[in-house]
Amino acid sequence: MITTPPLINEVEVTLIGTGGGYGESIIIKYGNDSWGIIDSCINPHTQSPLALEYLEGIKVDLKKINFILCTHWHNDHIRGLSILLKKCPNAEFCFARTTDLRKFLLMVSLDHQKAQKGSPSSTDEFKKCIDALNKSKFPNEVACDQVIDKLNESGIDFTIYSLSPSPKTCHDFNIEISELITDFGKRSTQIINKSPNNKSVALLFSFGEYRVLLGSDLEVGHDPNEGWLYILKNSKVLDKKRSSLFKLPHHGSANGYCIDIFNNLLTKDPVLKTTPFKTHDLPRKDMIKVYLNHSNNLFLTSYNEYNSKPKKRDKSLEKFIVKSVLSIEEIKFTHGIIRSRLDYTKTDSSWNIELFNAAIKVT
Amino acid sequence: MESSKTLTAKTGNWIEENSLTKYELTLNQNANIYRKLVGNYVNLVNHSTLPNENKESAKLESHLPEFKFPTLSNHYDIVQKKFSKKVQRWQGVVTKFDNSTFEARLKDLTNGGTDEIAILEINDISPEDKELLSVGAVFYWSAGYHMDNGQIYKRSDIRFQRLITLDSEEFESALNNVDILLAKFKPRDFDNDASLNK
Amino acid sequence: MVLERESYNLGIVLLGSFNPVIITPQWLFNKKIIRETESETAKIELIHPEITRFDLEWVSVQITTDRVEFRSKRESDIETLRDLVVSIFNVLKETPIDAFGINHNCHFSLRSTTEYINFGYWLSPVRQFDTVMQDPRLLKVEYVENIQNDNSKGMFRLTITPSDLILDHKSVVFSFNHHFQNTDKQTSSFINTLISNWSESITKVNSICESIWNQAKL
Numbered sequence: 164m165i166t167t168p169p170l171i172n173e174v175e176v177t178l179i180g181t182g183g184g185y186g187e188s189i190i191i192k193y194g195n196d197s198w199g200i201i202d203s204c205i206n207p208h209t210q211s212p213l214a215l216e217y218l219e220g221i222k223v224d225l226k227k228i229n230f231i232l233c234t235h236w237h238n239d240h241i242r243g244l245s246i247l248l249k250k251c252p253n254a255e256f257c258f259a260r261t262t263d264l265r266k267f268l269l270m271v272s273l274d275h276q277k278a279q280k281g282s283p284s285s286t287d288e289f290k291k292c293i294d295a296l297n298k299s300k301f302p303n304e305v306a307c308d309q310v311i312d313k314l315n316e317s318g319i320d321f322t323i324y325s326l327s328p329s330p331k332t333c334h335d336f337n338i339e340i341s342e343l344i345t346d347f348g349k350r351s352t353q354i355i356n357k358s359p360n361n362k363s364v365a366l367l368f369s370f371g372e373y374r375v376l377l378g379s380d381l382e383v384g385h386d387p388n389e390g391w392l393y394i395l396k397n398s399k400v401l402d403k404k405r406s407s408l409f410k411l412p413h414h415g416s417a418n419g420y421c422i423d424i425f426n427n428l429l430t431k432d433p434v435l436k437t438t439p440f441k442t443h444d445l446p447r448k449d450m451i452k453v454y455l456n457h458s459n460n461l462f463l464t465s466y467n468e469y470n471s472k473p474k475k476r477d478k479s480l481e482k483f484i485v486k487s488v489l490s491i492e493e494i495k496f497t498h499g500i501i502r503s504r505l506d507y508t509k510t511d512s513s514w515n516i517e518l519f520n521a522a523i524k525v526t
Numbered sequence: 527m528e529s530s531k532t533l534t535a536k537t538g539n540w541i542e543e544n545s546l547t548k549y550e551l552t553l554n555q556n557a558n559i560y561r562k563l564v565g566n567y568v569n570l571v572n573h574s575t576l577p578n579e580n581k582e583s584a585k586l587e588s589h590l591p592e593f594k595f596p597t598l599s600n601h602y603d604i605v606q607k608k609f610s611k612k613v614q615r616w617q618g619v620v621t622k623f624d625n626s627t628f629e630a631r632l633k634d635l636t637n638g639g640t641d642e643i644a645i646l647e648i649n650d651i652s653p654e655d656k657e658l659l660s661v662g663a664v665f666y667w668s669a670g671y672h673m674d675n676g677q678i679y680k681r682s683d684i685r686f687q688r689l690i691t692l693d694s695e696e697f698e699s700a701l702n703n704v705d706i707l708l709a710k711f712k713p714r715d716f717d718n719d720a721s722l723n724k
Numbered sequence: 725m726v727l728e729r730e731s732y733n734l735g736i737v738l739l740g741s742f743n744p745v746i747i748t749p750q751w752l753f754n755k756k757i758i759r760e761t762e763s764e765t766a767k768i769e770l771i772h773p774e775i776t777r778f779d780l781e782w783v784s785v786q787i788t789t790d791r792v793e794f795r796s797k798r799e800s801d802i803e804t805l806r807d808l809v810v811s812i813f814n815v816l817k818e819t820p821i822d823a824f825g826i827n828h829n830c831h832f833s834l835r836s837t838t839e840y841i842n843f844g845y846w847l848s849p850v851r852q853f854d855t856v857m858q859d860p861r862l863l864k865v866e867y868v869e870n871i872q873n874d875n876s877k878g879m880f881r882l883t884i885t886p887s888d889l890i891l892d893h894k895s896v897v898f899s900f901n902h903h904f905q906n907t908d909k910q911t912s913s914f915i916n917t918l919i920s921n922w923s924e925s926i927t928k929v930n931s932i933c934e935s936i937w938n939q940a941k942l
Contacts, residue, residue: 184640184641207638207639207640207641208638208639208640264708264711265704265708268704268707268708269700269701269704271707272700272701272703272704272707273692273697273700275700275703276692276696276697276699276700277689277692279912279915279916279919280689280690280810280811280814280915280919281689281806281807281810281915281919281922282664282687282689283617283619283664293707293710296710301710301711301712302710302711302712304711304712347692351658351663351664351686351687351688351689352660352662352663352664353619353662353664354662442643473642474634474637474639474640474642476614476637477612479612479671480612480614480669480670480671483669483670483671483680483682484614484669484682487650487669487682488644488645488646488647489627489644489645489646489647490644490645491632491642491643491644491645492642492643492644493640493641493642494631494640494641494642494643495640496639496640608797608798609731609733609797609798609799609831609889610731610732610733610798610799610800611730611731612728613798613799613800615799615800615802615803617803635803652759654759654760654761655759666800666803666804668799668800668801670799670800672798672800673731681800683800685801685804687804687807688756688757688758688807688811689807689810689811689814690755690757690810690811690814690815695817
């Protein structure tokens with residue numbers, strides 16, 4: 164049952180998906196009763212954060228949420244995060260570091276000024292997160308090879324490390340912010356995040372002999388100083404132990420695939436999970452085949468059936484709307500949850516996978 | 527102290543009385559009073575012992591044209607024959623474009639809920655709005671049925687958002703806000719921040 | 725039974741201190757708030773220090789020294805109307821604004837004259853006057869919210885009358901006035917309040933209409 168809480172001796176890594184277009188969220192449990200939330204997504208009909216719904220469903224004490232990580236500053240990835248921050252009084256707010264924080268905050272501040280005139284904002288969720296910050300706790304700016312949280316319980320070390328962004332990515336982001344600020348003179352435009360995926364925060368979750376790799380949206384790229392290429396060559400926190408669970412980066416796209424990750428960082432037949440992005444047709448069928456070659460345990464939060472239909476409306480309006488444009492399709496909301504639990508007190512545990520709502524195992 | 531009901535009535539819809547007629551009457555009355563005053567002053571000056579320059583200014587004033595107010599309809603036309611019947615509205619953000627089409631993510635303003643992605647023709651954009659087309663540009667699109675003098679017709683409109691850009695005062699306000707936001711972060715040595723690792 | 729709305733339009737009214745000769749179609753174009761063709765084809769009725777009135781294709785504007793009213797002509801243009809008002813008062817930053825209202829007009833047609841009359845009977849116990857009035861009917865009913873302290877959300881006033889748009893003797897209009905005090909008289913506060921309450925205002929109107937039709941006994 165979805166509302167069954169984990170046992171004290173269980174670690175949990177739960178992926179919540181929306182079908183693409185409304186974000187995704189990961190919830191992890193470590194130690195006896197410590198929790199972390201990575202990114203946030205909402206139900207577009209109710210606007211409520213899905214991570215909160217899930218946690219309340221399994222009756223987690225929200226005071227036990229130790230950290231909330233924002234892997235991207237753009238609204239698309241963190242809708243509802245500020246509500247989570249307000250509800251979780253002890254959570255440390257973590258986000259990808261930028262070399263020039265003042266400049267980044269100026270961009271957020273300018274975006275907020277524009278929003279106050281009715282222009283759509285791209286950073287209002289991030290701004291709300293900052294506004295919600297508890298005076299007694301500073302946010303944690305995260306770059307590669309940092310510890311996000313660490314505790315020792317039941318004689319086991321639980322550590323969550325950030326693997327990215329790389330120093331070069333932080334530096335390049337600085338330049339991008341300058342360009343975005345220059346563009347603030349333009350009327351009525353929303354900030355479009357040109358290269359969001361480089362800056363996203365991938366994580367390594369280490370507990371005892373086990374490892375979990377959470378790929379976020381980090382792409383491989385061509386620059387050895389960025390993305391997965393940088394991590395594979397330079398990471399100080401990856402050790403020889405391999406991960407038995409991998410949240411595939413960037414919706415299982417080819418851009419997020421690197422064979423070296425499978426060869427060097429993952430166990431044989433790992434649990435692979437990801438959220439689809441329907442409108443971009445991710446993951447593509449050819450990539451699904453590639454992943455199935457690596458593992459029989461491939462899971463998606465929903466089936467990636469490409470839908471080119473418009474939203475259901477009054478028939479007469481619908482006909483006219485379809486004729487007025489070249490194409491129109493709904494970004495469907497498909498709620499799926501892939502929950503993975505493992506008994507960390509045993510050395511030979513395997514993941515127990517549960518699928519809820521639209522989530523599926525791919526065969 | 528006015529009751530809230532009276533106060534809201536003032537911002538309420540529809541001018542409760544025929545205020546245009548009231549204003550027209552007021553203006554006419556004022557104009558007549560003004561003419562009378564000018565006339566009296568001119569007479570006074572011409573027959574007075576005021577210095578010459580004042581007599582000159584009085585003469586100039588006597589040449590002021592008569593006010594002729596346009597004939598305005600007494601009846602404020604609240605019975606429009608032009609209105610929307612069934613309309614779907616969106617707010618769109620342009621995600622990409624080329625020579626002939628543009629793609630946008632659409633937020634449903636009529637029903638809320640899920641978003642949509644559409645590809646529209648650039649030729650459907652008003653020539654005066656084309657200069658506003660760029661990635662990230664915000665526009666409104668509506669499609670539906672309208673009534674115009676008894677005739678029902680279908681109409682699809684694209685209109686790019688035109689908001690005033692931030693002025694220097696607002697930029698300054700944004701800059702000032704940065705310090706307030708920055709105060710929520712751990713102090714950094716901005717000049718010597720070489721290390722990115724804990 | 726929820727009736728489908730026949731027509732919806734919206735207006736914004738401001739109370740304060742204004743100079744009617746400033747806001748003209750030419751001025752709006754000069755500030756790039758409207759298109760050039762719109763300013764050229766504007767129907768100007770009067771521009772005078774006491775009152776200015778003009779129509780664009782999609783909005784009617786009337787400005788006096790203490791009141792400004794913008795009224796959309798079509799539902800499709802209500803967001804553009806909001807942007808127009810925001811842009812004007814972003815330029816005219818020093819304008820003292822005492823209060824403003826967002827006015828929604830929702831017109832509904834009942835299916836028959838009988839339903840229309842029964843709707844009146846449901847809204848108000850008109851029949852109790854049967855003995856002293858000949859065939860009494862309801863002409864107008866008005867409701868006001870009694871929120872005392874929280875001005876940030878504004879206050880609703882709803883008036884239900886026969887429709888002045890659909891003259892078929894069986895249509896009604898729900899006129900909503902969503903009123904806000906602008907206590908510090910600053911244009912920035914007005915703009916903030918307008919934008920932050922815009923969606924909620926429309927949502928509340930829709931839910932009140934739905935609630936009325938769900939409960940009405942026709």
